[in-house]
Amino acid sequence: MPLIHTPQNINFTCSNCGNCCLTYGIPLMETEINNLNDLASQLKVSELDINRIKANSMNEYNFVLGLSTDKPCPFLTKEKLCSIHLNYGEKLKPKICQLFPFSFTYTPNGYYLYPSFASTAVIFNMGQALTQQDFTDKLNLFLEIYPNLNLDWNNIYLLDGEKIDFKKYLKHEEHILNVLDSNNFSFKDKLFGCLDYFCSLNVNQLKIKDLDNIDPKQIDGHIVSSFYNFIFKQTTDIDLNSTSFMMELLNVSKSDNLNISLDNNLYTKFRQLSKDDREVLENILSRFFYARIFAKLYFGPGFNNLSLIAGFNHLILIVLLTAIESTLFLHNNPEIALHYDTMAKVIRHVERRFTLLKYSPKTLTILEVLLTCQDRMTRLVDTIL
Ligand code: SF4
Numbered sequence: 001m002p003l004i005h006t007p008q009n010i011n012f013t014c015s016n017c018g019n020c021c022l023t024y025g026i027p028l029m030e031t032e033i034n035n036l037n038d039l040a041s042q043l044k045v046s047e048l049d050i051n052r053i054k055a056n057s058m059n060e061y062n063f064v065l066g067l068s069t070d071k072p073c074p075f076l077t078k079e080k081l082c083s084i085h086l087n088y089g090e091k092l093k094p095k096i097c098q099l100f101p102f103s104f105t106y107t108p109n110g111y112y113l114y115p116s117f118a119s120t121a122v123i124f125n126m127g128q129a130l131t132q133q134d135f136t137d138k139l140n141l142f143l144e145i146y147p148n149l150n151l152d153w154n155n156i157y158l159l160d161g162e163k164i165d166f167k168k169y170l171k172h173e174e175h176i177l178n179v180l181d182s183n184n185f186s187f188k189d190k191l192f193g194c195l196d197y198f199c200s201l202n203v204n205q206l207k208i209k210d211l212d213n214i215d216p217k218q219i220d221g222h223i224v225s226s227f228y229n230f231i232f233k234q235t236t237d238i239d240l241n242s243t244s245f246m247m248e249l250l251n252v253s254k255s256d257n258l259n260i261s262l263d264n265n266l267y268t269k270f271r272q273l274s275k276d277d278r279e280v281l282e283n284i285l286s287r288f289f290y291a292r293i294f295a296k297l298y299f300g301p302g303f304n305n306l307s308l309i310a311g312f313n314h315l316i317l318i319v320l321l322t323a324i325e326s327t328l329f330l331h332n333n334p335e336i337a338l339h340y341d342t343m344a345k346v347i348r349h350v351e352r353r354f355t356l357l358k359y360s361p362k363t364l365t366i367l368e369v370l371l372t373c374q375d376r377m378t379r380l381v382d383t384i385l
Pocket residue numbers: 020021026073074075076077081082083084085093094097
């Protein structure tokens with residue numbers, strides 16, 4: 001059996017909240033459709049809305065149950081329980097439901113578990129520590145669903161053009177995870193610690209300074225606005241091509257999008273959140289950040305083949321945007337009592353967008369330039385958190 005690595009400090013036991021069945025289309029293999037139709041007629045569920053989707057070379061998921069993302073799964077009962085699970089046990093549910101909220105990243109060093117932050121129990125760290133659970137069955141199920149998901153770790157880069165091997169990568173990751181694991185620092189200080197680590201590597205390109213004659217904060221603001229609009233305002237397009245990205249960056253696209261500079265006090269609202277809200281949000285964001293790094297889902301074959309440093313900084317950017325969006329929502333809706341539900345909603349959205357994000361080759365080149373400036377990342381972390 002291959003080695004399975006599980007992340008520290010993350011817990012999960014299904015809380016039966018039903019949230020994971022409330023809003024998502026359920027990917028299905030062709031072989032599962034007959035079984036599901038049979039179950040639907042036995043359980044007196046109305047006709048299933050099953051649609052063919054684009055084939056994916058990595059797996060057999062060519063169909064989806066319920067394309068609409070705002071309708072609950074028809075098998076979900078009023079009590080928010082799965083009627084298939086309730087009546088026939090877990091094994092008859094669609095395979096993807098049996099696997100949820102877990103996935104694995106294949107590496108030469110074994111499989112790394114990733115708990116999806118689309119799960120409310122994962123978001124709020126509910127239940128048993130993952131390190132105390134056995135994931136052998138889940139890995140077998142994952143391999144059954146994704147038999148061809150052997151990622152190629154032979155072409156990974158510290159920075160564009162600076163190749164490293166996987167062993168060397170693990171050394172860098174060890175430093176980063178050690179910083180993130182330490183209990184005595186705030187999330188902000190941990191991010192500074194990681195950025196300092198990459199700076200200490202003395203890679204020339206990291207010293208690229210801001211462009212002459214342009215206020216660096218202006219570019220920072222454009223980058224944050226562009227990504228914010230892409231992650232939170234566009235709901236369908238997951239392919240970011242270089243033209244639309246440059247249009248956003250140059251600020252010539254839709255006028256109703258967020259358009260902010262780093263001097264705008266919009267950012268500083270995060271610090272004005274109540275102590276409790278801030279602590280909860282920081283806790284969620286730091287575990288999300290840790291889990292993605294642990295599972296290597298932020299660079300190389302784990303994410304769009306970005307270099308390690310560009311991928312790391314891109315992940316920081318996504319976390320900062322999540323903080324902005326949660327904060328904005330709470331500020332604009334002070335009457336909403338269920339702050340934690342709001343945070344969960346934002347992080348579920350981010351998780352989904354992040355998982356599906358696809359950058360065109362030209363956009364990746366632009367990101368390699370924009371996101372490897374450590375001065376910029378330090379400035380953004382300092383301003384936003
Ligand atoms: S089949 Fe069951 S577990 Fe899967 S989404 Fe529907 S209700 Fe949830």
